[in-house]
Amino acid sequence: MVLLLPLPGLAAQVPVSCNNTVSDDETLNAAVASSSVGDELVISGPCLINSTIRLRGQRAYRGGEPSGTVIRQANGANLAALMASDTWLDAQTYTGDPVSIKNLTLDGNASNNTGRATDGIVLMSWNSTVENTRINFMRGSGIRLTNTNSAGKAIVNTQVNGRIVHNFISDSGLHGVYVQDSGNSVTDWDLIDNWIADSGASAIRMENSAGWKVRGNHLYGVGQTAIVAQRLFGTTLSDNYIEGFGEGATAGTWAGIGATVQGDAASVISDNKIFNFGGEPNTASRYHYLSISQVNYGAGFVSVTGNAIRGIGSTRSTGLNYEKGGGTSLTVVSTGNLVTGVATSRNVGTGVTITTGQ
Numbered sequence: 001m002v003l004l005l006p007l008p009g010l011a012a013q014v015p016v017s018c019n020n021t022v023s024d025d026e027t028l029n030a031a032v033a034s035s036s037v038g039d040e041l042v043i044s045g046p047c048l049i050n051s052t053i054r055l056r057g058q059r060a061y062r063g064g065e066p067s068g069t070v071i072r073q074a075n076g077a078n079l080a081a082l083m084a085s086d087t088w089l090d091a092q093t094y095t096g097d098p099v100s101i102k103n104l105t106l107d108g109n110a111s112n113n114t115g116r117a118t119d120g121i122v123l124m125s126w127n128s129t130v131e132n133t134r135i136n137f138m139r140g141s142g143i144r145l146t147n148t149n150s151a152g153k154a155i156v157n158t159q160v161n162g163r164i165v166h167n168f169i170s171d172s173g174l175h176g177v178y179v180q181d182s183g184n185s186v187t188d189w190d191l192i193d194n195w196i197a198d199s200g201a202s203a204i205r206m207e208n209s210a211g212w213k214v215r216g217n218h219l220y221g222v223g224q225t226a227i228v229a230q231r232l233f234g235t236t237l238s239d240n241y242i243e244g245f246g247e248g249a250t251a252g253t254w255a256g257i258g259a260t261v262q263g264d265a266a267s268v269i270s271d272n273k274i275f276n277f278g279g280e281p282n283t284a285s286r287y288h289y290l291s292i293s294q295v296n297y298g299a300g301f302v303s304v305t306g307n308a309i310r311g312i313g314s315t316r317s318t319g320l321n322y323e324k325g326g327g328t329s330l331t332v333v334s335t336g337n338l339v340t341g342v343a344t345s346r347n348v349g350t351g352v353t354i355t356t357g358q
Helices: 024-034
Strands: 013-017 040-044 047-051 051-056 059-063 071-072 081-085 099-102 106-108 118-124 129-131 136-137 143-146 163-165 170-171 177-180 191-192 193-197 204-206 211-214 218-222 227-232 235-239 253-261 266-272 273-275 288-296 301-305 308-310 316-321 329-335 339-340 346-347 352-355
Touching: 013 024, 024 040, 024 047, 024 051, 051 059, 071 081, 071 235, 118 136, 136 346, 253 266, 253 273, 288 301, 316 329, 316 339
Parallel strands: 013 040, 040 059, 047 071, 051 081, 059 099, 071 106, 081 118, 099 129, 106 136, 118 143, 129 163, 136 170, 143 177, 163 191, 170 193, 177 204, 191 211, 193 218, 204 227, 211 235, 227 253, 235 266, 253 288, 266 301, 273 308, 288 316, 301 329, 308 339, 316 346, 329 352
Antiparallel strands: none
């Protein structure tokens, strides 16, 4: 006897129309609540919201074209985020199911929402995608991937295998893309071919970069360090174009790429272009164009090859900076890098071995 199981329901396209009124978030959230697994919510705008759009897992959220689907934060709403994973909003301690977001514009309306550092998208969902979105005028970060729920508690599982691709993120008060990871959860994502402009702190800040591919991103107008990549572990940072960094009013030691290293696996930093077209404007700051500042434990290994660094000739600049910090040792294959226009071409700290490889 053959047992016939019922077929799952077919996924549907769910049209959602906004009216540019503050009831639009209610319309959007009602459509999300009534949707089924596998559905694609197709949003037409403009949408004006004064509560966060809840992202249920195993669903897609799509506009027709970014300029035609604009989701804007209403004056004085002061939201935590314009869109957020349901697991994050509900303070769960596990990552959410995958979501897909594409072809939207998110407008944080920062000048009329001064009471909170609003993020554009907060994801606490694994295997998720953000593609072809425009995220503008957030007082917080454009996209925040986090292992920490809205109540401040970390998840107990992993949050891996996502993609952030072909987005334009501009005018973020904090970071363009922020990977917030107090544990070891948000690993093995792709951050590829994005444009990130005018970030108050970092264009890309990764508290955990293990297994990540950060490739082909174009970064400019950066207040502090352009790419912060902590805990390198099988990480690739390649083909990124950094026009400038350390352009804000806060004094410090800023880098085009600033990394720390784990002691178990090797990583690659290659073929990046790191410049400072806006000069090195803060005379109280130091500028390290590519810096490995710390091995977190054990022996670190990094291949740094084929990068093009061109400074402005100041006395406060270093091209390549290699230090082991508190780790046992750091071995760097450092070869084929073009370094010019800096006071110190390469600084090699105690316990660091430089090699040309095989």
